Amino acid sequence: MSATIHSLNADRNNQVDKSKRDGGPNRRETLKIAAGALLPTLVPNLAAGQSARTKIVLLGTTGGPPLTVMRAAPSNAVLVGGALYVIDCGNGVARQIVQAGLRLSALKSIFITHQHSDHNLDYGNLFYLAWYAGLHGQVNSYGPPPLAEMTKKFFELNAFDIDIRIRDEGRHDPRQLLVPHEIMSAGIVMQDDNVKVTCALADHPPLPVALSYRFDTADRSVVFSGDTRKTDALINLAKGADVFVCEAQYLPGIEEVLQRAVKAGYDKDIADSLLRSISGNALTVEQAGEVAQAAGVKTLVLTHFVPGNGAVPEQVFVEEARKAFSGEIIAGRDLLEI
Numbered sequence: 001m002s003a004t005i006h007s008l009n010a011d012r013n014n015q016v017d018k019s020k021r022d023g024g025p026n027r028r029e030t031l032k033i034a035a036g037a038l039l040p041t042l043v044p045n046l047a048a049g050q051s052a053r054t055k056i057v058l059l060g061t062t063g064g065p066p067l068t069v070m071r072a073a074p075s076n077a078v079l080v081g082g083a084l085y086v087i088d089c090g091n092g093v094a095r096q097i098v099q100a101g102l103r104l105s106a107l108k109s110i111f112i113t114h115q116h117s118d119h120n121l122d123y124g125n126l127f128y129l130a131w132y133a134g135l136h137g138q139v140n141s142y143g144p145p146p147l148a149e150m151t152k153k154f155f156e157l158n159a160f161d162i163d164i165r166i167r168d169e170g171r172h173d174p175r176q177l178l179v180p181h182e183i184m185s186a187g188i189v190m191q192d193d194n195v196k197v198t199c200a201l202a203d204h205p206p207l208p209v210a211l212s213y214r215f216d217t218a219d220r221s222v223v224f225s226g227d228t229r230k231t232d233a234l235i236n237l238a239k240g241a242d243v244f245v246c247e248a249q250y251l252p253g254i255e256e257v258l259q260r261a262v263k264a265g266y267d268k269d270i271a272d273s274l275l276r277s278i279s280g281n282a283l284t285v286e287q288a289g290e291v292a293q294a295a296g297v298k299t300l301v302l303t304h305f306v307p308g309n310g311a312v313p314e315q316v317f318v319e320e321a322r323k324a325f326s327g328e329i330i331a332g333r334d335l336l337e338i
């Protein structure tokens, strides 16, 4: 089973710079990825001399659009074979990468779990800042629609600045380097020398498509839940994983925070519908533990904390997850390396 990948490379190349079309990404790239979907499910081999340890870094661990001092917006990094793979691009992701001591110019691929702003707000900005930091190679991005349209519009929004920098600073055109691939079904997303990435369809109403990703490298397996209700698809994707990075929402805490906000003048109707949406469309932290247990993962890493402002102690989240999960539980923090 392979993921449905729609690459709009050819269209984009027509729009961007006809003179460079032959040198840019084209349909062949798409075909290569499609062919990759047919490969046997082998984990990649590491070249001699490369560090054997795949690094997982939590870049931002709150959930939802509200800014908090304590935690940055949702994002994670996988570093393997010197290449940087970023999962979700919440506000401030590029700065978090720098804070983590990782090189922006090592960016190789971007994976968006779903098109909610707390997960995608800095998608274009991450790529732009990596380009500015010296990125030269192609970056592939993967995620649900309208990823291609978002990519195109990002470059339109920033065309004035980009054109000036190309002329004034002699930089190469970044519009040739970012290639979006829209994913609409479960299966293998991509495979290269470092990693094989597969996805499952998440259930995150009202979004038509949301994804969970699994990364298999030569030495580790890690699954990122994204935002989702509890599903068998997620349990199957996470089966036997070393690390399961899962969203964690604590409903009594959310209720309390909203009640306090309403008392302080926040609109009650909006608060009520927010609570309905959060409680019906995403995993509670106890369910995160249930999924981890059913999948038999070694380590459950809690992230996407809601509330993410410290109103509920981390220990409460861990105890909730512990009700169902007997393995190791880590309460995620920004910049924590696992």
Ligand SMILES: [Zn+2]
Pocket: 114, 116, 204, 227
């Ligand atoms: Zn969401």
